[in-house]
Amino acid sequence: MKTARATPAATPAATARLKAAKARPAAVRKTKREQRDESVDKLLTAARSLFVARGYRATTLEQIAAAAGLTKGAVYFHFGAKEAVLVQLLDRVESQLIAPALEVLAAGGHPVSERLVQFLRLHGEMGATNRDDMLLLISMSIEFAELEGPAADAIRRMYGLLYKALEALIRRGQANSEIRRDAPAAELASVVVATHDGAFLEWYRRGTQLDGRELVRATLSVLLHGL
8 A cells, every 4th residue: 555655844945935925915015005106196296286387277187197207097097087186186285284274273272363373374384395285275276266076165165164263263353352343254364365375376476586484474464463
């Protein structure tokens, strides 16, 4: 009768190769995720620059893909449509710029004027590092003012939150005589937003001719004390 031949014990080298082979698919999947994230980031960065410089309507998917060093098919694969690219950029603006500003405006324990100062300083500091994100929101709010759709809805929601927070803060300031009462809170909130947005547009328009931090200081001075 034939006896079964014993299987030879695996050598350390063979064991290491087996472990490497088992681990390889996970490494490949991770690399694909990283590549996908990198492609998305390239497309978003390229789209933001183009939307700010040329406007949403004048920017094509081909231009976004070319600026990112990718194909038009990559834009469709990751986003499906141009507006979806803008919506994702606006989501990032809301989390990085609007949400922190709302926290500052809603914070208690400080005079109203101090919270307005903190709000403008916060966005002034962010303007130095995230200027294109702020400019994207401002410029798209103009371009989408009469439009409907996901992007327009996102823009109106963000500005609506800002107006609501500013109006509530101004009303508290009017109630304790920190802020003038000869104009409604809604109109005063609009003046703050208009000054805020206008300062960023002027900073972008004049570029290196202006020091952003000095512009923020001048804006604060005008808002709090007038010319």
